[in-house]
Amino acid sequence: MMKKVAVIGVGLTKFGKHPKVSSRELFAEAAFKAIEDAGIDLKDVEEAFVGSFLPDVLEHQGHIAPLMLDYIGLTGIPATHTEGACASSGVAVRMGYMAIASGLRDIVLVAGVEKMTDFPTSDVTEALALASDDLFEASEGLTFPGVFALMAKAHMDKYGTTEEQMAAVAVKNHHNALFNPYAQFHKEINIETVLSSRVIAWPLKLFDCSPISDGAAVIILASEDVAKKYTDTPVWIVASAQASDTMALCEREELTTFKAARMAAEQAYKMAGVKPKDIDIAEVHDCFTIAEIIAYEDLGFCEKGEGGKLIEEGETEIGGRIPVNTSGGLKAKGHPVGATGVAQIIEVVHQLRGEAGKRQVDGAEIGLTHNVGGTGATVTVHILRR
Amino acid sequence: MEEAERLVKKYFEFVSEKKFMGLKCKKCGAYILPPKSICKKCGSREFEWVEFSGKGSLYTFTVIHVAAKRFLNDAPFVVGVVQLEEGPRITARIVGVDPNKPETIKTGMPLKVTFIESDEKVLLAFEPEK
Numbered sequence: 001m002m003k004k005v006a007v008i009g010v011g012l013t014k015f016g017k018h019p020k021v022s023s024r025e026l027f028a029e030a031a032f033k034a035i036e037d038a039g040i041d042l043k044d045v046e047e048a049f050v051g052s053f054l055p056d057v058l059e060h061q062g063h064i065a066p067l068m069l070d071y072i073g074l075t076g077i078p079a080t081h082t083e084g085a086c087a088s089s090g091v092a093v094r095m096g097y098m099a100i101a102s103g104l105r106d107i108v109l110v111a112g113v114e115k116m117t118d119f120p121t122s123d124v125t126e127a128l129a130l131a132s133d134d135l136f137e138a139s140e141g142l143t144f145p146g147v148f149a150l151m152a153k154a155h156m157d158k159y160g161t162t163e164e165q166m167a168a169v170a171v172k173n174h175h176n177a178l179f180n181p182y183a184q185f186h187k188e189i190n191i192e193t194v195l196s197s198r199v200i201a202w203p204l205k206l207f208d209c210s211p212i213s214d215g216a217a218v219i220i221l222a223s224e225d226v227a228k229k230y231t232d233t234p235v236w237i238v239a240s241a242q243a244s245d246t247m248a249l250c251e252r253e254e255l256t257t258f259k260a261a262r263m264a265a266e267q268a269y270k271m272a273g274v275k276p277k278d279i280d281i282a283e284v285h286d287c288f289t290i291a292e293i294i295a296y297e298d299l300g301f302c303e304k305g306e307g308g309k310l311i312e313e314g315e316t317e318i319g320g321r322i323p324v325n326t327s328g329g330l331k332a333k334g335h336p337v338g339a340t341g342v343a344q345i346i347e348v349v350h351q352l353r354g355e356a357g358k359r360q361v362d363g364a365e366i367g368l369t370h371n372v373g374g375t376g377a378t379v380t381v382h383i384l385r386r
Numbered sequence: 387m388e389e390a391e392r393l394v395k396k397y398f399e400f401v402s403e404k405k406f407m408g409l410k411c412k413k414c415g416a417y418i419l420p421p422k423s424i425c426k427k428c429g430s431r432e433f434e435w436v437e438f439s440g441k442g443s444l445y446t447f448t449v450i451h452v453a454a455k456r457f458l459n460d461a462p463f464v465v466g467v468v469q470l471e472e473g474p475r476i477t478a479r480i481v482g483v484d485p486n487k488p489e490t491i492k493t494g495m496p497l498k499v500t501f502i503e504s505d506e507k508v509l510l511a512f513e514p515e516k
Contacts, residue, residue, distance in 0.1 A: 149448035
């Protein structure tokens with residue numbers, strides 16, 4: 001019998017540019033906040049999982065999990081680095097979930113961290129392209145935005161999705177980020193801002209893309225007995241799912257959907273015993289605007305091909321039928337890639353505890369997170385409820 | 387001990403000789419590209435190398451304006467997914483089209499294989515079939 005798993009503490013750095021601040025310092029800030037929020041002692045942590053994508057390539061630092069833990073004075077416990085490209089810390093959450101659900105641990109620290117902004121954009125572009133099949137796709141010149149551009153074009157061809165509908169995702173998420181103190185951008189934009197921005201990988205423009213960011217996010221997970229000791233407001237992880245797919249886009253049956261996302265979502269809904277219509281809020285992986293539109297469809301918030309219409313009709317705004325990315329999403333909250341999976345969980349926890357301030361969705365009880373790794377070769381989906 | 391045939395290495399040796407070769411499953415006859423160590427259709431691991439016709443059509447594409455470091459000099463350039471006549475799809479450069487006029491590039495357009503040189507290597511590419 002699996003044990004119930006609660007989130008009892010959360011900690012986040014501001015996302016954005018932190019010049020010359022290394023990942024260990026970002027991690028420590030988030031970790032101490034999470035430990036304080038949980039009300040536990042540092043020495044209560046029994047195991048840690050740290051998600052990060054590019055520390056070796058960008059910061060020239062490998063073996064980061066014990067390094068991070070050592071910087072907060074926590075040596076001795078098992079410390080493991082998880083890597084799943086942009087889903088690196090979504091994977092870490094699932095590892096932490098399994099450690100507690102299995103009965104092996106009572107208190108686990110799960111982190112995500114990434115340091116990206118001190119390096120030239122061409123270096124970061126090259127590094128992010130590691131998440132595509134290097135021999136067969138990146139070596140032809142395909143970039144990471146290019147991967148999502150191929151899917152955007154396929155979605156436009158098949159369903160008539162428009163550049164304006166994609167732009168509307170960016171406009172919504174920038175608006176939501178105005179009310180998130182942790183967000184990288186606090187600037188309202190409009191459709192024209194997006195359409196007139198420079199082309200990165202046609203049809204995607206600068207404002208269709210999430211930014212390059214630094215940041216860290218940490219959560220403390222606990223078993224039911226322990227959770228009740230420390231908090232009156234536990235948020236339960238009621239589903240933790242992950243699936244995989246081909247790395248190369250050319251090998252996918254379809255380029256208008258992420259099969260791994262559909263598989264992970266299906267598992268997660270089954271595990272939680274809920275349906276898409278039961279979800280009150282969702283944090284989805286809008287690394288590019290088209291990815292949010294595809295997420296609506298893959299998660300069952302609308303029919304296949306109707307994602308463009310869903311954003312156009314305002315259904316995913318705060319106050320709409322299914323508010324998506326109340327945090328501002330990757331687009332406007334920022335996307336320190338390895339930190340994103342945990343940061344999504346934190347936004348849902350803030351919402352379910354009723355602590356989301358001006359972006360609060362009234363009465364939110366069930367929230368979902370959707371974290372896409374690289375080309376969609378790894379996807380994690382988590383469902384939480386209060 | 388018998389070593390497995392290094393299929394990926396062999397594929398790129400063919401490309402460097404400007405030959406467009408792929409695998410054909412000896413058991414079920416499926417064509418396979420990019421190379422895999424197993425036929426996903428039938429599970430066989432017995433293949434033969436066959437020359438692909440090099441004919442296909444444009445399945446989807448993008449124009450890369452912000453390129454990775456090694457391709458900075460090529461930008462803007464077109465990368466597409468090509469639906470090959472034999473069944474598989476492959477990702478490749480699309481040449482002989484105008485990267486500054488993406489609206490003139492049509493998915494579904496017939497293409498044929500060619501090869502270009504970039505990053506000091508031979509790259510697989512496709513161009514419009516006249």
